[in-house]
Amino acid sequence: MILELKNVSFTYSRGTTYSVKALDNINLSIDEGQFIGVIGHTGSGKSTLIQHLNGLMQPTEGQVFYEGQDIWGSTDPAEQGKKKVSKKNRYDLRSLRTHVGLVFQYPENQLFETDVISDVSFGPKNQGLDETEIRRRAEEALRQTGVAEKFWKVSPFELSGGQKRRVAIAGVLAMNPKVLILDEPTAGLDPQGRDDILDQIKKLHDERGITILLVSHSMEDVANYADRIIVVNDGKIADDGTPKEVFSHYRELEKMGLAAPQTTYIVNELAERGMDVDTTATTITEAKESILKALLEKGQLRKGETFV
Amino acid sequence: MFKDVTIGQYYPADSILHKLDPRVKFLGTVIFIVSVFLVRGFAGYAFVTAVLVTLIALSKVPFRFMLKGLRAILIILCITMIFNMFLTPGEVIFQKWIFKITREGVIQAVRMGVRLAYLVIGSSIMTLTTTPNQLTDAMESLFSPLKVVHAPVHEIAMMMSIALRFIPILMEETDKIMKAQIARGADFESGGIVKRIMNMIPLLVPLFVSAFRRANDLAMAMEARCYHGGEGRTQMKPLKYSGRDIVAYILIIGFLAGCIFFRITRL
């Protein structure tokens, strides 16, 4: 278990007429190496939730643990359980943020340097690494996010939206985080750019073993990439499980203003009409295989024959 | 939604003061501030206090919201009172080394303290019960006679309302960019003055970029809708006086007359 939330609640503008309870008693544990999709409709509290994971926001109630250590508690066991933590025993939040990298929604708005590679170097520089290591990390991150070398020396403001997005993701990746959290990394990108970025993220997960949290509005995306899905609704965790488990509750999801991937609807519709398909298929490949199998068993399709 | 009004301290409630025409509130506040400096005697202040308490009660805004404004000027308030106390010449009632407190000084200090406090509370009542946009509308309407001398009243009002609209947006933007840079290990809190200023660059550059982009977008959008300045332009919600506004004006004039009376009679 790398990250854990215990009874976390958060209220915006507490004590005023505008107070909003954005998180309500959240319990959550995240294991190393998971690829987690976080879904929920607009305003459900996803962004608020993920900002608690790297100590950017302090919960109004509850505790956040990183590798078993309470990040708002004292590092000195003698002081544990006290409300007030003395300055020298405070948890090092800056180093936590290099372990838990957070890419915000529309991260291209944070670019500021004169050229791409210096911008990506900002994170490692803040970690206090030496020149060569900073350079190595920045180049590696840019390669991993697929930014071509000819762009490394240009101003980030001259890039296209999708390229800026990659540079911004590289800026977080260059810190070598163990956990990478991405808040809607594909918002506003074309289908090609979206698939590229998601494939790169998947590769990072598979090759570097980084734990990934992907906030997304697209059910197809999370079904294709995630091995666990967390559904946030009204500041609470409404569902948590494998994509198959979560999307099998698609009627509940609809009540929350969400939906299952299109394939779930197709296989369910087919099953209702008497076809023997696997209704838990969530990706297009799974659905295709299940439909072909059903057709084959029914004798409507000869062996070796396919549609596509 | 609420993000529209975070500037100023508008407190939404359903009170007679909230419903009043913003022009009435604006002029009323000006007159109230004048009166606070007009009255001198005990009876005069008692009268002003009674009116202020009535207004607070009518506004349905919790009193602690008005005290918030007071907290902001606490230091100025203290300095003013201390200077008045020690530096007003007159009958000495306490003396130590070079410091002496006079009777007149104490009276003057209390008077200045009360004046400043009332001034802040009085204007707080206006800003708490009026949205910033209503206020700019009121100012545009009240200053429109200046158009005769070619003062760009409409343009100034437009700039004010756009600025007001942008403040919460830019604050939100600042917060977002700041968090994004903190997530990349930026440090906005430690170091000496030069280092701190240098550390602001990752915040300021993106903020300016986004502010210019927004300004540009807005200008385009306004032009696309044929905005051409104030000439012949009507309002979606024109300000209109109703019966209660007239009553309020009469009461305000009555209040001013009362204060002048207390001033003349030196009560």
Ligand SMILES: Nc1ncnc2c1ncn2[C@@H]1O[C@H](COP(=O)(O)OP(=O)(O)OP(=O)(O)O)[C@@H](O)[C@H]1O
């Ligand atoms: N800075 C803020 N001040 C006050 N309330 C806020 C603030 N930020 C968010 N909220 C409120 O908290 C709730 C959760 O917001 P949050 O941004 O976490 O939603 P979200 O799930 O990320 O939505 P989206 O999908 O639109 O990004 C919403 O009701 C929102 O209005």
Ligand SMILES: [Mg+2]
């Ligand atoms: Mg969000």
